[in-house]
Amino acid sequence: MQVPKQAAEEAVARELGAFLARRREQIAQRWADAPLFRTVFTVSRDEAVEACKVVVDALTGVASSGRLERVAAPGFDPARDQLGRVVAARARKGFGPAQIANEAADLRAATAELLCGEDLPGHAAREALPALAVLMGTLRLVLMEAAVLAGEELIARQRQQLLEVATPVINLWEGVVAVPLIGTLDSARSQVVMESLLQAVVEERARYAILDITGVPTVDSLVAHHLMKTVAAARLMGAECIVSGIRPAIAQTIVHLGIDLGPVLTRGSLADALAYALARQGIQVSWRTPDVIPR
Numbered sequence: 001m002q003v004p005k006q007a008a009e010e011a012v013a014r015e016l017g018a019f020l021a022r023r024r025e026q027i028a029q030r031w032a033d034a035p036l037f038r039t040v041f042t043v044s045r046d047e048a049v050e051a052c053k054v055v056v057d058a059l060t061g062v063a064s065s066g067r068l069e070r071v072a073a074p075g076f077d078p079a080r081d082q083l084g085r086v087v088a089a090r091a092r093k094g095f096g097p098a099q100i101a102n103e104a105a106d107l108r109a110a111t112a113e114l115l116c117g118e119d120l121p122g123h124a125a126r127e128a129l130p131a132l133a134v135l136m137g138t139l140r141l142v143l144m145e146a147a148v149l150a151g152e153e154l155i156a157r158q159r160q161q162l163l164e165v166a167t168p169v170i171n172l173w174e175g176v177v178a179v180p181l182i183g184t185l186d187s188a189r190s191q192v193v194m195e196s197l198l199q200a201v202v203e204e205r206a207r208y209a210i211l212d213i214t215g216v217p218t219v220d221s222l223v224a225h226h227l228m229k230t231v232a233a234a235r236l237m238g239a240e241c242i243v244s245g246i247r248p249a250i251a252q253t254i255v256h257l258g259i260d261l262g263p264v265l266t267r268g269s270l271a272d273a274l275a276y277a278l279a280r281q282g283i284q285v286s287w288r289t290p291d292v293i294p295r
Contacts (some may be wrong), residue, residue, distance in 0.1 A: 010066030012127040016115075016135065017063030019128070020056055028052035032109035036103040040089040054082045059135060068134040071141045083143060092174035097147035101140045108136040143192050167192050174263040176277045177206045178270065182215030190226035194233055201239045208277035209234045212270045214245030224259045224286040233266050240265065240280075 006244055018029065034049040041048035061075030062068065097210045115128055167189065170178045177200045179193060197209055211230060216223065227243060234241040244267045246254075254261060267273040278284075 003020075009068075009131075012131045013063050013068050013135075014068045015130075016068075016128060016131050017060050017065075019115060019118055020060040020111075023118075024053060024060070025054050026109055026114055027056050030114075031055070031107050033101065034106040034110065036086060036090070036100070036106065039093070040086050051086070055139075059139060060136065061133055063131075068131060069138055071138055071145070074136075076142055080142070080146065083146045086149060087143060087147040088154070089097045091150045091154055092146060095147075095152065095205050097144045100104075100147040101144040104140040104143055106133065106138055107139070108257060111136070136175060144236045154176060167196055169196050171200070171204055171206075172210070172274055173278060175205065175207045175281060176203065176210070176274065177204050177208075178210035180215065180270070183217070185216055185223045185226060185227070187222075190230070193226075195228045197230060198233055198237055201237045206239050207278065209239045209241045210270065210273045210277065211241060211243045212245045212273070213218045213243060213250070214247070214270065216245075216250075219246075219253055221257055221259060224254065224257075225260065228264065230262075240277075242267055242273040242276060244268065244270050 018294075028049050029052075031052040032045055037052055041051060058079035062070065062073045065073060065075060065205050067073060071234075086095075087100050090103075094160075111133060114130060115132055118128070136240045167179060167181070171179065172178050177197070179197050179200075181193065185193070193211075197211070199211055202205060204271070211227065213227075231241040231243070242265045243261070246266055246268065267276055
């Protein structure tokens with residue numbers, strides 16, 4: 001009676017899983033010298049070997065299930081964190097998802113060498129190498145998936161860092177902080193502005209917070225809404241918020257859009273806003289004219 005094709009493939013897969021279990025130590029030792037692991041775990045080689053064993057164990061579980069091509073196989077779950085660390089480190093070194101995934105070829109070659117020396121049953125001996133190719137191809141897809149995810153996380157972190165760098169909070173005077181805004185103000189950046197400003201109000205015990213929009217190219221209803229929310233939040237924290245740097249063109253735009261900034265205290269420039277905050281604290285500001293040098 002002829003064995004159905006699917007049953008034969010599952011038998012070969014299980015035989016491959018048994019091979020991986022038997023040769024776990026040797027495979028891990030060889031993989032530890034492959035670029036994918038060697039350049040990531042630099043503290044000691046043993047660290048790389050242990051990481052490789054986790055991945056070999058995952059492949060063993062997938063192969064033993066008889067389904068070599070299942071990227072979402074539960075057997076990969078224990079190794080995903082380990083692979084995530086590996087691909088994240090490679091991504092930081094400038095490797096793209098395809099490059100990282102292609103490094104799985106070195107792992108396949110090292111494993112195939114050991115597999116060729118195994119004494120397997122007749123049907124498994126013929127199909128072992130193609131089955132290994134399928135399994136390592138699945139690992140390659142898992143690596144690519146992890147690399148894409150790591151890349152997205154890296155981009156998100158860098159974007160957050162750029163937002164924070166582009167939104168500095170300056171302590172202008174005792175009790176007076178300011179946020180000079182430059183560039184477009186979208187929802188994500190507005191949230192960073194609000195969080196940074198409120199944090200500074202708490203840390204500096206500020207009574208006055210200045211939002212300077214001199215460097216904001218345009219103000220539309222969305223930007224105005226974000227400003228109003230920030231002003232309201234600062235007020236709840238006990239600080240009076242002043243919006244400065246409203247240029248004539250922006251003032252006209254606000255009027256044309258029918259935006260009501262009535263509750264918001266505004267000043268023409270950052271200097272005017274600072275002078276107002278100081279005056280409210282009883283500090284007189286006098287504008288000094290440049291000394292005239294006699295001829």
